[in-house]
Amino acid sequence: MIFSLTTLGTASALPTVDRFPSAHVLNVHERLFLIDCGEGCQMQLRRYGFSFLKINEIFISHVHGDHVFGIYGLLSTMSLLGRSADLFIYAPADFGPVLDSLIQQFGTQFKYKIVHIAVSGRAPEVIFETKSSEVLSFPLNHRTGCYGYLFREKMPRRNIHKYLIEKHSLTLAEIARLKDGEDIAREDGELLKSDVITYLPYKPRSFAYCSDTAPFKKLREYVEGVDLLYHESTFLQETEKVAALTMHSTAGQAAQLALEAGVGKLVIGHFSSRYKNSSLYENEAREIFPETYAAREGARFEIPLSGHGS
Ligand SMILES: [Zn+2]
Ligand SMILES: [Zn+2]
Known part of the structure; x- marks a missing residue:
């Protein structure tokens, strides 16, 4: 079950000969989410x-050209390729016009x-979900x-330790209840505890995308505890004043956030x-945060499945 990020563009407002503007693909179980769509996204x-x-x-973070100029070409090409399926674009209200x-x-x-699904709100909210992710x-x-x-x-359904099925002579109904996290008290007084008899097949993985932003508390x-954090880092400490003026972040500020939020790995771009x-x-x-990686065009950051949870 794949969960990986590919960075297609690492430039900010001004593209260079080897940097495209922001665009990313997140592959979650072979479902591709495009995150921002800067100019040249379709070529990438x-x-x-x-x-x-x-x-x-x-998913569009905001309506600045370096995050949306690629949408024109991409949507036209999708039409030329004979697309018939609906396309859903999550973006702030000003993307409407x-x-x-x-x-x-x-x-x-x-x-x-x-x-177009207008994204708004002052607190985190679920805007999209499938059976296994959100x-x-x-x-x-x-x-x-x-x-x-x-x-x-999403939290996967628990698996049962096979050797305990026989040991406790579990019925199918009991197995289902235990897998759903329910403890079962038997008539003879024995308590079958779900977290002993079952286990999480894998630890749910997470990725957060933060671009563009000035730091805020x-x-x-x-983004607390995510496995992978993408955070903009337009500037360096030496140009921190420009970062503040333009409401962007420095590499140090991105790393500080990663450290305080206890994330697994930080990708900056x-x-x-x-x-x-x-x-x-x-x-x-x-x-500040040793597990930091500078994004480059075409780089892929995989979050592997980590063993059995408890
Ligand atoms: Zn930008
Ligand atoms: Zn911007």
């Missing part, structure tokens, strides 16, 4: 072998429906309405064109 999807037609949900103008100008022949939105702190997204697997709660070498960001962040 092609380059790294992602099928456009496997994307049914797009962008989509309307796109459809008016270029989309009258589209054979598929585009549904997505929550949460507010960020930027110059325009901006949202982060938390993708996580509540963010720590929103959204780099300013003034710094050509992304290891400057990585080095600054690793001073």
Whole structure:
């Protein structure tokens, strides 16, 4: 069961010859979520072998060009490829006029429906779910309405230790109840405890996406304990004033958040064109949070399944 992030674009507002603007693909159990859609996103999807037609949900953090300019080309190409399935775009309300103008100008022949779900709210809320995973939105702190997204697997159903089925002569009904987490008191006084007889087959995995944002206190709660955190780091400590002015973060600030929130691994991106070498960001962040990785185009960050939970 795959759970992996591929970074397609690592630039901030100004693209460079080797950095595309923000775009990411999260693969959750072979379902592809596109997160932000900067210019050139469709070329990057092609380059790294992602099928456009496997994307049914797009999550846009905010309506700044470096996060949405790629949507025009991508939606047109989806139509040319014969898409008929509905496409769902989760984005703040001000994405509505962008989509309307796109459809008016270029989309009258589209054979598929585009549904814009306006993301709002001041606290995390579930905006999408399947049987095994869910997505929550949460507010960020930027110059325009901006949202982060938390993708996580739901708690899996517990498995039963096979040797205990025989030992306790469990009936099918008892097995089902124990797997659902219920303890069972038998007539002879024996208590069958679910957490002894069953186990979690795997620990649910999680990924949080935070771009663009200035640091703020509540963010720590929103991303607490995720396995993988993507956080923008447009600037370095030496340009912290510019970061504050433009409501962005430095590599050090991203690392500080990762440390305080106790995340597993930090990926940083959204780099300013003034710094050509992304290891400057990585080095600054690793001073605070050693498990930091500077994103690069086409890099893949896998969250492996971790053994049996309890
Ligand atoms: Zn941006
Ligand atoms: Zn922005």
